[in-house]
Amino acid sequence: MANISSRKSAMTLFSSANCVMSHCARLVVHEKGVPADIEFFDPNDPPEDLLELNPNGNAPTFVERDLVLYDARIIMEYLDERFPHPALHQMDPVSRANARMLIKRIDQEWYPLLEEIQLHGDKKAAKAKKLLRESLIAAAPVFEATPYFMSEEYSLIDCAMAPFLWRLPSIGIDIAGLGKGITAYANRLFGRKAFQESLSREEKDMMQLASK
Template identity: 65%
Template sequence: MVTVNTRRSVMTLFSSPTCALSHCTRLALHEKGVTAEIEYFDPSDPPESLLELNPNGTSPTLVERDLVLYDSRIIMEYLDERFPHPPLHQMDPVSRANARMIIKRIDQDWYHLLDEILNSGEKKSARAKKMLKESLIAAVPLFAANEFFLSEDFSLIDCSLAPLLWRLPDIGIDLPESASVIDAYAQRLFKRDAFHASLSEEEQEMAKVPVKK
């Protein structure tokens, strides 16, 4: 039997080209400046090379020698600890714990609704779209508080939010002028080199890539 160690001599990220959580992981990878192979695949038809490592064939899956991880948030945490510079978490335990709680809320409140929009029937999808739009608008003060989300420094929280905000036009959510601070925040993220590098060809079609100044 071929082992993971002999099959993968460099870090490899198996990723769906359209999955938002996979996009979060790719963004963290590029923000860290990590050299890795990104292998895009269709989640409905995962390749044998992936199934040998992760029988569930889920996206994303990170492979580094004998390590196999297949949860986006765990992978992002691993990358930040494995490659300390630049840090994407603040160093003190309280700030790191608070950041993890914020990401958990983003997943529970916003990514849950995104999943319903993309994978539910028309009626349920429309309800989820309305709820997501209203929830984002209600969070305007949080987006306005700092240059990045509740911080002066780019972090894993921003890695989690950028792919969600990038998909809003594609799912038919147009935020009102009263939520312009969210658009301004999103544009700051979209103009980062790492964000451009993180986009798959399919994701580039979801929204117009802004011209960098």
Template identity: 45%
Template sequence: MVQSARSRTALALYTTADGIQCHRTRLVLAAKGVSYDRVMVDPAKPPEDLLDLNPYGSTPTLVDRDLTLYNTAVVCEYLDERYPHPPLMPIDPLSRARLRLATVRIELDWLPEVDTIKAGGKPADAARKRLREHLLSALPLFKASRFFLNPEMSLTDCLVAPVVWRLPWLGVDLGREGKPILDYGERLFASQGYARSMTSEEKAMRP
């Protein structure tokens, strides 16, 4: 359910139209098959009700009845526990820790480059090169299993897939060497859940 203002349904997500962290959260919700109100936010003018709920006015912000959550990792892990089927994290602590660490590395290494590219100007070209290098250096992680470091889709895939989806839009060409990454992306993009997770702006990022 997509709405421009919050209604009276139990679950609502305040989200931007094209932010990777917001897309990540929407992909978790789609993978779980959860219905929710999608409240679109202009980052330049966050609505007053969001500022009342979240002192930082940041997105994504999740409202579940009387509970309000922000910080993407907190929101995504809550959703995985609140709606346990299908699970999006492995059972054993070692695998969970590896995926969490991989997520942190992506947030620290990949996402700043995406932001620099989106900002445009002279620094964007260098950021494209660095992002390409980050992705290609992670090739063994894409090759290790059907999904990113895991035989089943995980919360980490919900971050990786939106980055891979945006590569043509960002002007990042992985070439032949990056085929395992592109193949990984296509496996995820073909799912109905992935299609449900996107906004019209995100769909327009690829022809």
């Protein structure tokens, strides 16, 4: 494995500037106050030092000394365990397992629709957009029940939801049109200091372009 001892920080997060999964990992870095360098790169042209550590060159990739992680959800879990405060998971095994199941469900049901809308033509995107909008509206009681996603406390589930919700206006889904509960929830997440710090320039532009 490549020697990374010469890096400015013992920890580096290689990140795409507009990838939703990279954004999730960046958000946890900022929520936890992790002293990591965040290096943005073009996924179509990954830097050589990243390829030495992760031949796939995919984003996000997290490096700490001889540890290399390149799955966003694993990176998020690792950072929460590596830096215990503030905790983003409940301590008891049942709550942690339930949270992991919720994130997996979000990844399986909502994230693929977002990706389909972003990557495919108008006809296919329109169908996915309709499905996504209807699914979020159907989940309205969940967003209304507690301040955070099925919890009184901010957690890794919210770290998975915030970057996803941030991208909705850029794909033509008005958050305000999804109901008061999800609108209040999204604003609660977007208003957090760590979330604002996690935004890349391209991600800040997403909301500005969507509002035009």
